[in-house]
Amino acid sequence: QVQLVESGGGLVQPGGSLRLSCAASGFTFSTYGMNWLRQAPGKGLEWVSSISSGGGSTDYAASVKYRFAISRDNAKNTLYLQMNSLKPEDTAVYYCAPAGMTEKGQGTQVTVSS
Numbered sequence: 001q002v003q004l005v006e007s008g009g010g011l012v013q014p015g016g017s018l019r020l021s022c023a024a025s026g027f028t029f030s031t032y033g034m035n036w037l038r039q040a041p042g043k044g045l046e047w048v049s050s051i052s053s054g055g056g057s058t059d060y061a062a063s064v065k066y067r068f069a070i071s072r073d074n075a076k077n078t079l080y081l082q083m084n085s086l087k088p089e090d091t092a093v094y095y096c097a098p099a100g101m102t103e104k105g106q107g108t109q110v111t112v113s114s
Helices: none
Strands: 003-007 010-012 018-025 034-039 045-051 058-060 068-073 078-083 092-098 108-112
Touching (some): 018 092, 018 108, 034 078, 045 068, 045 092
Antiparallel strands (some): 003 018, 034 045, 034 092, 045 058
């Protein structure tokens, strides 16, 4: 079955950086576009970024564009999200999800606070 394991979250000060990872298994990772989503406390699920199956095309929510970078390593079945210049409003649980699937992982908590 599809398994997605996010990691790399933590507590960081405003302006800091984190790199999230998502280890995928149970499906042919290299043939799926992938998404990063997030859910802030008391809010709904928000799309953050997408990457095509081969990694050649990426897209970002306006709120994270130019600060976040999505990438993938199809040889390692792993998705990444490099997050720079973090802001308190980036505080959320971050999830990865294959395009077109409802599955997502357990998430990793990112807290941006001084």
